[in-house]
Amino acid sequence: MERVTLRIPKQQIEEVERMVETGEYPNRSEAIRSAVREMLAEQEGGKERPSEKRERRTYVRA
Template identity: 75%
Template sequence: MSLKAFNEMREPSYRGNANMERVTLRIPKQQIEEVEQMVETGEFPNRSEAIRSAVREMINEQQDDRHESSSKHTWAKV
């Protein structure tokens, strides 16, 4: 995703947002290096935004999977 596309779809600034919670996590060094590379190439403005984007994508995929699963059950009943 280009930085321009990211900036167009990203949520408002999170700095100082009372709805945000700080999370500490451990991930393999290779993965954080890949995230840092995405920041360096301009795909994301910083590591936090890259990780938030990955979490949003994971949540959207889960929601899509649930929707597809419930749709399949609906068709099976017909």
């Protein structure tokens, strides 16, 4: 497994910590891996036909 360093806003990491504390995830890393898996599955499951346009999310750099 590769190690990745990323910067996350304090409020978001606090939410992740709450999910760990309530037992939803065993640790922060697994919570973040789960979010990445979900994002990738959404991308893969949403393959569109060339004639179809799908709304894409846009993210603002913080």
